[in-house]
Amino acid sequence: MFKIVKLQRMVPNIHLMEVDAPEVAEQVQPGQFVIVRAAEGGERIPLSVADWDRKAGTVTVVFMEVGASTGRLARLKAGDNIPTLAGPLGKPTAIASAGQVVCVAGCYGIASMFPIVRALHEAGAEVTVVLEARGSFLLYWEDRMRALAKRVFTITRDGSSGLRGHVSGLPEMLRQAGVAPSQVMVNGCTFLMSQTSKTLGGLGVPITVSLNPIMIDGTGMCGVCRVSVGGQMKFACVDGPDFDGREVDWKELLARRKQYLDEEAYLCHRASCARGV
Amino acid sequence: MAEKKKLDLERRAMPKQPPHIRRRNFREVAHGYTPELAIAEANRCILCKKPSCIEGCPVDIDIPAFVRRLAEGDFLGAIHKLKQTNCLPAVCGRVCPQETQCEEKCNLRKKNAPIAVGRLERFAADWEATQVQQQMPEMRPPTGKKVAVVGSGPAGVTVAGDLIKLGHKVVMYEALHEPGGVLTYGIPEFRLPKQIVRREIDYIRKLGVEVVCDYVVGRTKTLEQLLDRYDAMFLGTGAGLPWFLEIPGENLCGVYSANEYLTRMNLMRGFAYPKSSMPIKRHRRVAVFGGGNVAMDSARTAVRLGAEESYIIYRRSRLELPARIEEVENAEEEGVIFQFLTLPVRLIGDEDGWLKEVECLRMELGEPDASGRRKPVKIPGSEFRMPMDAVVVAIGNSPNPLIPRCTPDLMVNKNGTIFVSDVQTGKTSKDKVWAGGDVVTGAATVILAMGAGRAAARSMHEYLTGEKLAGTTSEVASS
Ligand SMILES: Cc1cc2nc3c(=O)[nH]c(=O)nc-3n(C[C@H](O)[C@H](O)[C@H](O)COP(=O)(O)OP(=O)(O)OC[C@H]3O[C@@H](n4cnc5c(N)ncnc54)[C@H](O)[C@@H]3O)c2cc1C
Numbered sequence: 023m024f025k026i027v028k029l030q031r032m033v034p035n036i037h038l039m040e041v042d043a044p045e046v047a048e049q050v051q052p053g054q055f056v057i058v059r060a061a062e063g064g065e066r067i068p069l070s071v072a073d074w075d076r077k078a079g080t081v082t083v084v085f086m087e088v089g090a091s092t093g094r095l096a097r098l099k100a101g102d103n104i105p106t107l108a109g110p111l112g113k114p115t116a117i118a119s120a121g122q123v124v125c126v127a128g129c130y131g132i133a134s135m136f137p138i139v140r141a142l143h144e145a146g147a148e149v150t151v152v153l154e155a156r157g158s159f160l161l162y163w164e165d166r167m168r169a170l171a172k173r174v175f176t177i178t179r180d181g182s183s184g185l186r187g188h189v190s191g192l193p194e195m196l197r198q199a200g201v202a203p204s205q206v207m208v209n210g211c212t213f214l215m216s217q218t219s220k221t222l223g224g225l226g227v228p229i230t231v232s233l234n235p236i237m238i239d240g241t242g243m244c245g246v247c248r249v250s251v252g253g254q255m256k257f258a259c260v261d262g263p264d265f266d267g268r269e270v271d272w273k274e275l276l277a278r279r280k281q282y283l284d285e286e287a288y289l290c291h292r293a294s295c296a297r298g299v
Numbered sequence: 300m301a302e303k304k305k306l307d308l309e310r311r312a313m314p315k316q317p318p319h320i321r322r323r324n325f326r327e328v329a330h331g332y333t334p335e336l337a338i339a340e341a342n343r344c345i346l347c348k349k350p351s352c353i354e355g356c357p358v359d360i361d362i363p364a365f366v367r368r369l370a371e372g373d374f375l376g377a378i379h380k381l382k383q384t385n386c387l388p389a390v391c392g393r394v395c396p397q398e399t400q401c402e403e404k405c406n407l408r409k410k411n412a413p414i415a416v417g418r419l420e421r422f423a424a425d426w427e428a429t430q431v432q433q434q435m436p437e438m439r440p441p442t443g444k445k446v447a448v449v450g451s452g453p454a455g456v457t458v459a460g461d462l463i464k465l466g467h468k469v470v471m472y473e474a475l476h477e478p479g480g481v482l483t484y485g486i487p488e489f490r491l492p493k494q495i496v497r498r499e500i501d502y503i504r505k506l507g508v509e510v511v512c513d514y515v516v517g518r519t520k521t522l523e524q525l526l527d528r529y530d531a532m533f534l535g536t537g538a539g540l541p542w543f544l545e546i547p548g549e550n551l552c553g554v555y556s557a558n559e560y561l562t563r564m565n566l567m568r569g570f571a572y573p574k575s576s577m578p579i580k581r582h583r584r585v586a587v588f589g590g591g592n593v594a595m596d597s598a599r600t601a602v603r604l605g606a607e608e609s610y611i612i613y614r615r616s617r618l619e620l621p622a623r624i625e626e627v628e629n630a631e632e633e634g635v636i637f638q639f640l641t642l643p644v645r646l647i648g649d650e651d652g653w654l655k656e657v658e659c660l661r662m663e664l665g666e667p668d669a670s671g672r673r674k675p676v677k678i679p680g681s682e683f684r685m686p687m688d689a690v691v692v693a694i695g696n697s698p699n700p701l702i703p704r705c706t707p708d709l710m711v712n713k714n715g716t717i718f719v720s721d722v723q724t725g726k727t728s729k730d731k732v733w734a735g736g737d738v739v740t741g742a743a744t745v746i747l748a749m750g751a752g753r754a755a756a757r758s759m760h761e762y763l764t765g766e767k768l769a770g771t772t773s774e775v776a777s778s
């Protein structure tokens with residue numbers, strides 16, 4: 023059993039949950055994830071780690087309410103217990119200690135990007151953060167990012183904050199700011215990661231994406247998380263979740279993520295994240 | 300003794316659910332012997348002076364001794380005899396490949412009527428479970444030593460059970476949210492009810508073993524970090540990494556590893572969907588690649604999920620099927636269709652990335668290969684296609700590389716199994732660390748994993764206390 027220390031709504035549909043899990047807190051690194059079950063008999067869902075407190079022994083995740091399991095989590099409150107929080111899983115993100123790193127993040131990826139930005143900043147890289155959302159009402163942790171990054175940009179679909187549009191405007195935005203990236207990192211929904219990889223692929227620098235295929239065990243046992251990267255079969259839970267977005271077979275990943283849509287009442291997902299999976 | 304008795308060559312059948320009924324449910328196929336049937340079957344044993352059956356059992360169970368007690372109606376005596384050497388009789392009685400082990404070596408085999416040792420073993424264990432009072436074993440006083448057992452499959456459970464009885468403190472770590480290893484997530488309910496596995500785990504918990512689930516050794520803590528807290532460690536992490544054929548189309552939607560397919564059903568109770576939250580697809584045409592127990596379990600699961608056609612596609616012939624004969628027969632009775640001498644070469648999908656067809660080649664048997672089995676060779680130009688909604692790849696597993704990857708000084712063999720310097724003890728190249736079961740042998744059997752656990756427990760005890768335990772160490776680890 024793992025005790026929830028804090029559960030709060032950040033923006034419509036995105037919630038933060040801090041859980042008492044000292045063994046995990048002591049070990050976790052940026053870019054790793056945990057497997058959570060909201061209730062006995064429930065599904066195992068992977069959630070990236072958004073923060074941790076090694077002294078207090080807590081781990082923080084930020085999740086978007088898209089279906090049965092995340093819905094169940096959202097209805098819990100501080101003091102409740104969840105039966106499973108296993109991890110930290112996946113390889114930690116490789117942190118550059120120099121150069122100009124551009125970190126693009128959207129929806130729950132804003133939260134999972136935060137520890138990466140912190141680590142990059144501490145290691146000595148110059149960080150440019152780009153937050154992407156439908157509207158300003160879906161942005162959070164901008165202040166946390168500003169405290170660490172050299173610059174923070176926002177892109178919103180409705181223009182309510184920063185650049186109006188989406189990531190296709192990125193190259194021009196970076197050019198104007200005089201940013202010549204040595205590496206790009208993207209966390210967020212599959213659509214954001216694939217589009218950013220395409221838009222910035224021409225730069226010729228690594229584009230590190232944190233893939234989010236369907237997972238069950240998260241330990242390399244079931245193979246449901248397999249993705250094609252550079253023509254090779256990889257298990258995202260143990261070989262990743264970070265891969266170079268220029269090599270990922272996005273079409274296959276999108277199809278595989280959608281396998282259980284019928285069963286999962288996809289409608290509630292669509293209502294919450296306009297761009298779908 | 301043997302001379303007095305008239306030979307009874309009628310092997311007692313075990314009552315089963317009829318095929319047309321069991322095809323539609325997940326309840327156990329076989330009901331087990333009634334006491335009358337068990338006594339009758341046990342009475343057939345001629346209590347040989349040279350009981351060759353024992354040679355066939357990897358853990359050297361004193362078979363005539365327990366069978367004689369059953370024949371006398373002393374069920375309690377029988378189960379105690381069994382438990383002296385086998386801590387999971389309810390499991391082994393069900394899943395041991397008896398036809399190639401104890402029963403193959405039975406002297407009555409020549410007369411085509413070997414004693415049904417497995418069924419009797421199962422009967423004794425099930426009988427014990429119905430008794431209110433379970434007898435607790437003798438426990439040695441605490442030694443003050445602490446042992447970590449990694450993995451809660453049959454190997455880990457055996458080590459934990461043996462070491463706690465010897466007075467050591469034991470903590471067992473499991474990566475998944477339920478203990479039991481393959482017994483829990485792999486072997487289906489209709490062959491091994493999960494309640495039995497839970498009972499065995501509860502038993503070692505009662506003895507004082509602490510079971511910690513949701514703990515991924517290598518990640519939650521490295522081996523090194525854990526070793527700081529313990530005097531010794533056993534790795535029984537199994538062979539959980541699924542192989543694929545590496546043919547085009549294996550990442551199409553509708554293609555599963557057997558591990559995924561069976562985990563969804565067993566560990567996550569997919570069969571109860573939508574009551575359980577694990578979504579499961581009810582495909583109409585399912586092809587399973589492979590011919591072992593895992594393949595049979597997958598094909599029979601597909602049948603129970605309502606598949607109209609469930610195929611086993613195997614590249615050799617019926618004779619070479621590695622699965623247990625009993626399970627092959629059960630599968631056939633349930634309507635599984637066998638395609639022998641057939642090799643899948645390509646999976647073909649539609650626009651949306653869903654599997655539509657399987658392309659196969661016909662094979663013929665050529666010269667015997669290194670394993671002595673005739674090698675299947677492709678027949679050129681024999682390609683044909685089968686329309687298919689789902690494919691389950693059940694061609695094998697190797698050990699999960701997670702722990703070796705996180706533990707540079709733990710030696711592994713080329714095939715990914717953990718190197719042990721002495722197969723009799725399971726001692727690894729790393730100080731204070733032992734290993735056994737599938738992680739050392741590659742995918743094998745429950746009884747071999749248990750035997751390896753038992754051998755490791757003796758060696759660990761000797762390391763911890765300097766005491767050499769009396770009695771013979773069975774040769775299981777080497778086979
Ligand atoms: C490494 C990794 C890290 C992730 N980090 C986060 C995070 O920090 N915050 C967050 O909100 N989401 C994260 N996700 C996605 C999250 O796991 C899914 O949104 C969640 O499982 C949906 O469960 P559900 O029952 O609420 O929705 P469902 O109704 O079950 O599914 C909605 C959609 O989510 C996806 N999904 C379903 N089950 C799984 C599963 N077991 N694993 C992965 N995706 C699934 C499918 O595309 C599905 O169509 C991450 C995924 C991965 C693989």
Ligand SMILES: Cc1cc2nc3c(=O)[nH]c(=O)nc-3n(C[C@H](O)[C@H](O)[C@H](O)COP(=O)(O)OP(=O)(O)OC[C@H]3O[C@@H](n4cnc5c(N)ncnc54)[C@H](O)[C@@H]3O)c2cc1C
Nearest residue numbers: 450452453454474480481485516537736737743744745748
């Ligand atoms: C579908 C199927 C059917 C089978 N049928 C039969 C049969 O009929 N008869 C028979 O004799 N054998 C059968 N087998 C084989 C048999 O189940 C195995 O040989 C046996 O379970 C091996 O036991 P083990 O203890 O070595 O490992 P496992 O049972 O594999 O258990 C290993 C455990 O370790 C855990 N683990 C792995 N890595 C870590 C980690 N890093 N940290 C913590 N925990 C970890 C795993 O989650 C797992 O629970 C079958 C196997 C399968 C898959």
Ligand code: SF4
Nearest residue numbers: 356391395400401417
């Ligand atoms: S443990 Fe297996 S091989 Fe040994 S007697 Fe029992 S069924 Fe036979």
Ligand code: SF4
Nearest residue numbers: 344345347352405406
């Ligand atoms: S060989 Fe067969 S008949 Fe003889 S003791 Fe063993 S089980 Fe009984």
Ligand code: FES
Nearest residue numbers: 240242244245259
């Ligand atoms: S989630 Fe099962 S292998 Fe990756």
